[in-house]
Amino acid sequence: MDQNFSPEHFETIFRSLPTDKDLHSCLLVNKYWAACAVPILWEAPFGISDSFTPSPKVIQTYLAFIPDRTTTNSNEKLSINKAPLFDYPSFLKEFSYDRFITAAVTNNCSKYTIIELLKILSIRDTKLRRFKIYDHLFSQYFNRNNRVASLVLPHFSECTSIFSSLTYFNCSYQWPVQKAQLFNSIANNCRYIKKIKVSVWHEDEGIALANLIRSQKHLKKFSLINSNIFASFPIQALVDQKWLNSVTFEDMHENRNLCDKEFFNYTICELNNDAINALAQCTNINKVKFKHCEGLNSPLFLPISYTFTNLISLEYSYGTYKINDRTTPIKLLSSLIEESCDTLKKIILDWHSDDHIDITQLIETIARRAINLEYLKIPLYTLEDLALIHQANNQLKKLELYILNRRINLYCILFLFANVPLKITGLLILFYAYINN
Template identity: 60%
Template sequence: MNQIFASEYFDTIFRYLPTYKDLHSCLLVNKRWASCAIPILWEAPFRVNDKYISSPKVIQTYLAFIPDSTFHKLGYNKRIGLSNSRPPFFNYPSFLKELTYDQFLNAVIAIDFSEDIIIELFKLLAKNDVRLRRLEIYNCLNNYPENLNRKGHLVLPHFYECTSVFSMLTYFNCSYRWPVQRIQLFNVIAKYCHNIKILKVSIYDKNEGIALEGLIRSQRNLKKFSLVNSNNFASFPIQALLNQKHSLGSLALEDMHHSPRLNSAKFFNYGICQLNSSAIDVLAQCKNVNKVKFKHCEGLNSSVFFPLANAFSNLTSLEYSYGTYDIYDSATPIRLLSDIIMTSCNTLKRIALDWYSEAKLDITQLVEIITQQVTKLEYLKIPLYTLEQLALIHRTHNQLRKLEINMNREINFYSALYLFANVPLKNLWFYFLQN
């Protein structure tokens, strides 16, 4: 079998294995299988089965590639980390493709290394010609005591100096507020990377906004853009999306609100979603957007956002969510949501509406638009307040594959079940939640 298949076939097969445990089993077969499995395991060492972890053992392994002379130069009597008396079988740092900076820093701080060692680790990545395809730097330093925050501040600029590391990025998440500015990072990526497909960012001052504007304009084919927890300066980068209007397919606005209980970030900007009319006009020109998401955003009822109602005629997915069972949405943008759905009624396949309101909202017209105008709907999630609204939903079950309903307590639960008693379960998965 080893003689029949080339290494690239093993790589393809191994990437379809469901868990990392299966990949670890491949290491035990023979050296060739191991040489195909190791790069996959080490391209995202701070992520296991889609869960992010901070692993000091990864850092210890990386340190084995730093020569003794470097430790002596930094004032250490002996090397730290794994011994390099026997060189590792594989060049583990060279396989790195995905880096979650928070978890990387967590792992380093857990071992209590100095700033100099962290800087040497950055240099190690550049020396091994690492080309990241995914970089996430969010909630940076939020959970550390002040003395550890200081360590993080000191090393960040040295990470930016490793310019080659950023040249192949396709995914960049730099969201939520930092205790330091990110202008240098944005400028470096704008200069050396032009292939970002997915961008998730936050903005807090004018200079950051201008730097991010340059980053967006420098990209060739941006497909997904998310604006997270930003203030009014976010209009600068939004206007730069005009350069990406032919490629942009997904738009998200997230975490712009006044509720302290809706976030866990230490550095959080409390304020409503603030975009000027010029920024909204640019978004309205992005006609190829097919997915829109609003999550925990206040201020969408403003007339500034009305041009978005008729802007997207080819949406396949619309999401709106705000609050939890004890945090209420005081200004649900029913009109905006209704108009967006009506504009894309011939293409929408997924509608996820998930808000919690203290008052009983009149959404019958919204439900009528969904049930009578949307022709290709496959998934629907929605809060309902009356049995009449539930009956309207019932009429559309033939086209739905999945239905989730959050029912107001005024709806009799047994009446709701009776409505759907004859719906074949093999054709529709439905879920009722009553609050």
């Protein structure tokens, strides 16, 4: 019966299985099933998922592919398996560099052996789809391996062919190591990255990253994370990306209570005029997200609100119910909503402040003009704002309100929403004013 299905059909079936456990059971059926399942199981042995910890056995399997003639440090005590049945390195599609280093050091691999492992990826014609350098959530396992990782990273320039099919590149949060050489290597060997997430803190890295962006032909999503003024270089390079439809700015602030990351630089969001003007020319952008960013209330950012006229999603969030937003960019947010009120389907405004902020005009624009809006999350300070939301003339399906004013009577809120329109399938009301007191 196996011969009635091609490997392509089996791949489609196996990828539809709900868990890896189900896929592992396919290995036990017969050799044909195993040959179809193994490539899928070994696509991401070092993981990119935040909850994933690499197994030491993965490195032991990869070590078996290093030629016997290759010399390594004589002090190493390596556990090397016998010759594998499958070409495991060639199946690798998702690669988290810090997790790879941690797994290798756990297996007593020296810098020289790790470099040989990287070369194996190139020799076995590995073609990565997703590449992540540093996962801040994994940092507690990575600190002791920092020096080895710093020494090995430049050697990616010797195996750049593995990046030729890359579609996702994540270099966010500023792990303190020189990355300009890596950026240039990827730029010279890859043309079809669709999503880039980066942090920029040095001029040479900013310039190299700008070259990487210019070399791409199909970039759709760009995220700037925890960066300083040198991020202006890659932002300027976005101007020629005609497929770009989503931009994110995240974690650019000076609030030390708002960050638990190992490598973090405290600064506000700052870009030069050339970068803002270049971003304003990216008129195909329809999704904008700001998360934990300070400095957006500067007039410098206003030009983007006048040219982003077809947004379908706008998100702004800052702080927690215990961390207040002191610099909410109301003017920028109002302008973005005003210019895209006919197209917006999703608006998330999630900040926390003890001070009253007048957003009545903003809410009135949303309620009366955002006719296609389906999802709204917004803070409320007055009953007038609440009444405007209740009378909204749009297609709301999901509504989340959080009350920041204790003077708003809870019974008034319940009375207004006692007869929620049937089209709203999700309604959430949070009383942060009462949580904080």
